[in-house]
Amino acid sequence: MSRIGRAPINIPSGVDIALRERAVTVKGPKGELSLTLADPMEVRIDGSVVTVMRPDDAQRNRQLHGLTRTLIANMVGGVTKGFTRLLEIQGVGYRAQMQGGKLNLQLGFSHPVVVEPPAGLTISVEGTNKITVSGADKQAVGQLAAQIRGIRPPEPYKGKGIRHEGEYVRRKLGKAGKTGGKK
Secondary structure, three states: OOOOOOOOEEOOOOOEEEEEOOEEEEEEOOEEEEEEOOOOOEEEEEOOEEEEEOOOOOHHHHHHHHHHHHHHHHHHHHHHOOEEEEEEEEOOOOEEEEEOOEEEEEOOOOOOEEEOOOOOEEEEEEOOOEEEEEEOOHHHHHHHHHHHHHHOOOOOOOOOEEEEOOOOOOOOOOOOOOOOOOO
């Protein structure tokens, strides 16, 4: 049996989990998330513990077992603590600022790039080069961070662009110039 799938999920106080037909809904202080279960998976709620069961050991069911348990655990973690992704901007003249509820990016293009966060997600800027994306849905937070990074990904010659915090950018040397070839 899956080591991840068979681990129980503890429900912290202040979080409500409801199971209706094939949908699991999790409500907490940071919001409400829902998940439609894959067909063979079963979810049982016993007091303050949630367990995910599979009907047999078919390969597809084994794959869905751990996935379903992880998705529900991420929903519980999201509505209690939330998730954040940190991005940093590097490059001369590159900067970010909040205007209204929108992120305004100056990234060396001929125009500013404006990013509007979807419902349930928040973007904040610290200084002019640190962007924080936060929200309850782990997948949506990661997707928005990836979309912002995709506007100007880090390039390998000078390292300019938007990168995840702590991301290593492999650098290249560039042109070598003349090296005493034939005249």
